[in-house]
Amino acid sequence: xxxxxxxxxxxxxxxxxxxxxxxxxxxxxxxxxxxxxxxxxxxxxxxxxxxxxxxxxxxxxxxxxxxxxxxxxxxxxxxxxxxxxxxxxxxxxxxxxxxxxxxxxxxxxxxx
Amino acid sequence: xxxxxxxxxxxxxxxxxxxxxxxxxxxxxxxxxxxxxxxxxxxxxxxxxxxxxxxxxxxxxxxxxxxxxxxxxxxxxxxxxxxxxxxxxxxxxxxxxxxxxxxxxxxxxxxxxxx
Numbered sequence: 760x761x762x763x764x765x766x767x768x769x770x771x772x773x774x775x776x777x778x779x780x781x782x783x784x785x786x787x788x789x790x791x792x793x794x795x796x797x798x799x800x801x802x803x804x805x806x807x808x809x810x811x812x813x814x815x816x817x818x819x820x821x822x823x824x825x826x827x828x829x830x831x832x833x834x835x836x837x838x839x840x841x842x843x844x845x846x847x848x849x850x851x852x853x854x855x856x857x858x859x860x861x862x863x864x865x866x867x868x869x870x871x
Numbered sequence: 872x873x874x875x876x877x878x879x880x881x882x883x884x885x886x887x888x889x890x891x892x893x894x895x896x897x898x899x900x901x902x903x904x905x906x907x908x909x910x911x912x913x914x915x916x917x918x919x920x921x922x923x924x925x926x927x928x929x930x931x932x933x934x935x936x937x938x939x940x941x942x943x944x945x946x947x948x949x950x951x952x953x954x955x956x957x958x959x960x961x962x963x964x965x966x967x968x969x970x971x972x973x974x975x976x977x978x979x980x981x982x983x984x985x986x
Contacts (some may be wrong), residue, residue, distance in 0.1 A: 765913075792974065792975075800979075801962060801977040801978060801979055801980055802914065802962070802964075802975075802977045803977070804974035804975065804976070807974065847913050847914070849913075855927070857902065857919070857921075857926065857966075857968075857973075858916060858919060858926070858927050859916070859975070860916075861906075861913035861914045861915070861916075862913050863911075863912055863913045864912075864913050
């Protein structure tokens with residue numbers, strides 16, 4: 760079955776630094792979503808990518824969907840303490856339409 | 872716009888007892904999801920409804936878990952009997968539809984502890 764893997768599992772970042780977290784699928788995805796979960800909170804939708812090679816930006820966050828639609832990345836520049844949380848990717852395939860498989864997430868800790 | 876409402880927020884029960892969770896999705900959202908999130912893991916889909924019909928329940932342990940969505944609005948998730956490994960946060964989410972471009976809105980979740 761479809762598996763979504765995220766690396767790294769943990770990311771310790773100095774405030775002001777950049778980092779990237781990666782999401783890899785065992786199968787070709789039709790679209791992928793990214794969510795952020797603050798400590799003690801619930802997942803909050805960030806963005807959805809649909810097209811091969813698609814790149815979307817939200818202020819300091821850059822999301823990319825791979826050409827083969829089997830991987831995605833989230834790059835954060837100039838990390839701030841507000842970026843603390845766990846970032847999840849969730850992918851769906853054409854034969855499981857609307858059923859999103861979540862990765863285990865990347866937990867981000869920011870040190871001032 | 873009101874968000875997804877869940878109750879209770881916390882529940883502690885003994886193993887072999889039963890428990891029920893309630894979810895009220897965002898008004899007009901046809902799709903409703905129940906997820907189980909064990910500490911340190913990503914949400915795992917238990918069941919997905921489209922209006923009042925089940926779209927996917929392949930990962931629902933049907934010997935002990937049941938869910939319903941009467942009238943295509945509110946939903947309840949029940950566990951009977953509970954096991955220690957059921958300790959987790961149960962998240963309800965809703966979206967406009969199953970189609971492309973529909974984000975899921977999550978509720979605050981119910982934290983279940985089975986002792």
